[in-house]
Amino acid sequence: MEQRAYAYNHLFFRMLRTLGVIPDVDTLRVMFLHHTDAQWRGDLTDLPKACRNEKRPLRTPTEVTDRLAEIPTRLRIVSECEQQLLATAADKVVAQSRQEIEDFVAGRPSRERTAQ
Numbered sequence: 001m002e003q004r005a006y007a008y009n010h011l012f013f014r015m016l017r018t019l020g021v022i023p024d025v026d027t028l029r030v031m032f033l034h035h036t037d038a039q040w041r042g043d044l045t046d047l048p049k050a051c052r053n054e055k056r057p058l059r060t061p062t063e064v065t066d067r068l069a070e071i072p073t074r075l076r077i078v079s080e081c082e083q084q085l086l087a088t089a090a091d092k093v094v095a096q097s098r099q100e101i102e103d104f105v106a107g108r109p110s111r112e113r114t115a116q
Contacts (some may be wrong), residue, residue, distance in 0.1 A: 006032065006034075009032070010032065013030050025110040026104075026107070026109055026110060029104050029110060031097060031100065031101070033090075033093045033094065033097055034093065035068050035086055035089040035090060035093060036065050036068050036069050036089070037093055037096070038064075038065070038068070038088070038089035038090075038092035038093050038096070039061070039092065039096060040061035040064050040065070040092075041061070042060075042061060044058065044059075044060075044061070044064065046088070046092075047064065047085075047088075048081065048084030048085055048087075048088050049084070050080040050081040050083070050084045050085075051081040051084065051085055054081055064085070067082075067085065068085060068086070068089055071085075071086065
């Protein structure tokens with residue numbers, strides 16, 4: 001269901017741009033960054049300290065991604081591990097998108113535009 005919602009969201013913004021309701025991608029760029037897209041090292045040396053001694057240990061990058069996806073979307077996160085896991089995932093996703101962000105700020109054309 002979440003993937004469908006993202007697909008509709010992408011389609012909505014693309015339609016608004018095509019119809020001229022919002023500016024082109026070189027003036028206003030909407031980037032969809034998802035905490036579950038963070039790429040974790042195979043040995044999990046980048047796993048936050050609070051998550052290393054959990055009752056339900058995380059052994060693989062897939063288990064980390066699954067754990068991130070299971071975190072309830074509330075304004076309060078009680079688990080220290082989940083707090084650190086979300087913050088680390090956010091740092092990773094932004095770092096993974098760094099080039100695209102820097103290209104936009106520098107005024108370089110987007111990959112989306114050059115691919116058309």
